[in-house]
Amino acid sequence: MTARSSSAFNEATEVPEVVVERLPQYVRALTRLSQQGVAVVSSQQLGDLIQVTPAQIRKDLSYFGRFGKQGRGYSVKYLLGELRRILGLDREWRVGLIGVGRLGRAILSYPGFAPEGFKIVAAFDADPRQVGQMVAGIMVQPMHRLGEAVHELGIGIAIVAVPASQVQEVVDQLVACDVRAIVNYAPVTAQVPSLVRVRNIDPVMALQSMTYYLTTPQGSTRTGGK
Amino acid sequence: MTARSSSAFNEATEVPEVVVERLPQYVRALTRLSQQGVAVVSSQQLGDLIQVTPAQIRKDLSYFGRFGKQGRGYSVKYLLGELRRILGLDREWRVGLIGVGRLGRAILSYPGFAPEGFKIVAAFDADPRQVGQMVAGIMVQPMHRLGEAVHELGIGIAIVAVPASQVQEVVDQLVACDVRAIVNYAPVTAQVPSLVRVRNIDPVMALQSMTYYLTTPQGSTRTGGK
DNA sequence: GTTTGTGAAGTATTTCACAGCC
DNA sequence: GGCTGTGAAATACTTCACAAAC
Numbered sequence: 492m493t494a495r496s497s498s499a500f501n502e503a504t505e506v507p508e509v510v511v512e513r514l515p516q517y518v519r520a521l522t523r524l525s526q527q528g529v530a531v532v533s534s535q536q537l538g539d540l541i542q543v544t545p546a547q548i549r550k551d552l553s554y555f556g557r558f559g560k561q562g563r564g565y566s567v568k569y570l571l572g573e574l575r576r577i578l579g580l581d582r583e584w585r586v587g588l589i590g591v592g593r594l595g596r597a598i599l600s601y602p603g604f605a606p607e608g609f610k611i612v613a614a615f616d617a618d619p620r621q622v623g624q625m626v627a628g629i630m631v632q633p634m635h636r637l638g639e640a641v642h643e644l645g646i647g648i649a650i651v652a653v654p655a656s657q658v659q660e661v662v663d664q665l666v667a668c669d670v671r672a673i674v675n676y677a678p679v680t681a682q683v684p685s686l687v688r689v690r691n692i693d694p695v696m697a698l699q700s701m702t703y704y705l706t707t708p709q710g711s712t713r714t715g716g717k
Numbered sequence: 718m719t720a721r722s723s724s725a726f727n728e729a730t731e732v733p734e735v736v737v738e739r740l741p742q743y744v745r746a747l748t749r750l751s752q753q754g755v756a757v758v759s760s761q762q763l764g765d766l767i768q769v770t771p772a773q774i775r776k777d778l779s780y781f782g783r784f785g786k787q788g789r790g791y792s793v794k795y796l797l798g799e800l801r802r803i804l805g806l807d808r809e810w811r812v813g814l815i816g817v818g819r820l821g822r823a824i825l826s827y828p829g830f831a832p833e834g835f836k837i838v839a840a841f842d843a844d845p846r847q848v849g850q851m852v853a854g855i856m857v858q859p860m861h862r863l864g865e866a867v868h869e870l871g872i873g874i875a876i877v878a879v880p881a882s883q884v885q886e887v888v889d890q891l892v893a894c895d896v897r898a899i900v901n902y903a904p905v906t907a908q909v910p911s912l913v914r915v916r917n918i919d920p921v922m923a924l925q926s927m928t929y930y931l932t933t934p935q936g937s938t939r940t941g942g943k
Numbered sequence: 944g945t946t947t948g949t950g951a952a953g954t955a956t957t958t959c960a961c962a963g964c965c
Numbered sequence: 966g967g968c969t970g971t972g973a974a975a976t977a978c979t980t981c982a983c984a985a986a987c
Binding site: 511512514515516518519520523540541542577578579580584586593594597598600601603604607609647648650671672674678679680682686688690692694695696697698699700701702703704705706707709 | 737738740741742744745746749766767768803804805806810812819820823824826827829830833835873874876897898900904905906908912914916918920921922923924925926927928929930931932933935
């Protein structure tokens, strides 16, 4: 009978993490619809687009408010704006990159972050040969500059692209600098305090979990029929 | 192909997908332990390493068999071998890459696939200017060669790195060529038949689901452990 | 007519807790 | 002593189904 269950004194119901992870998908789909000039969408239509059931979408949205109109559906623009606000996407996020090797350079050159409001404003590397170099318009700084730079530039998020052996050390430094959101490209699980979020980008693991299904004949899991 | 499989266990109960997705994590951790010369590991120790509860690990493994010894734990080498066999990682997988733009080239040069048994053996692009070029030792082929190449080279998995607007078309072609596992790097959800597996690699979405927590002050949820 | 929002019902997944074994 | 493997219990998540709204 441990007294570990600290009471949940949160506003309403705690939003499940799995719901939060689906919201960006909705944002994506709504953005496309908006670009296509679609003004209104039903949960059914949106669900068809991203392979989620209409009930799931409605339930997910209900954690945050009431955004639809019965009989009509959702205003694409309004719902998109609300979701962007909820996710904190209505501002620019300044991002720091750790590790400017091959992978880090590819990340710096990736044109997909900026249009979504994620601006890489600083790059760091432990290798003195990298420090001082300009990469994609950014001067590579030594690791000991991390804390200062995080504060000066208002960096809230870090992308880690260092060798696996250095990940934990780098992550510890980031946590010490009050960075609470980290995208990790290295194939290791970093240990972080519970208030810090880590997302791993790991194509090898993605492959490895699919080979199971190529290897093990799937006995008639329900087929899509509709 | 070895036809002999341990039928007794995995046939009865369908293995939940979330379990299959955790197995590669176990493989990763066990590989490291093995390299470090650790011979035996308990579910507790393994769980500490990858932030999974010991009960979860034991339950997950129980879907596939009994690999441990009471009072001792698991032989690292043995469990690693069994998991690799279960996931189908005890063979080489030949992979096709679609799209050799900036991102595709980075993927081709990424040194992390081969050591894990994933060999990119062919590359395709719809752009005639790319066709015929050599990239990382591979000749870029036109899309109409896809079906033939998949068969000739025994390609079982595809990596898609084409612009978002072309993803669905490319995925349809892959499905038509009997490719049943796809890693998609583009920021769109592709529609596939239920027997085809898709994993999306999407750093922007990873960022977008973390900003929620940076924006919304998290009350409760204290971690006990240290 | 259509479609939302939501309690209730139904599944899925995780955790508990302990027998059995080392 | 320690630790696994596993039914049972507890949670978490998804889907149902329908009143209310347009």
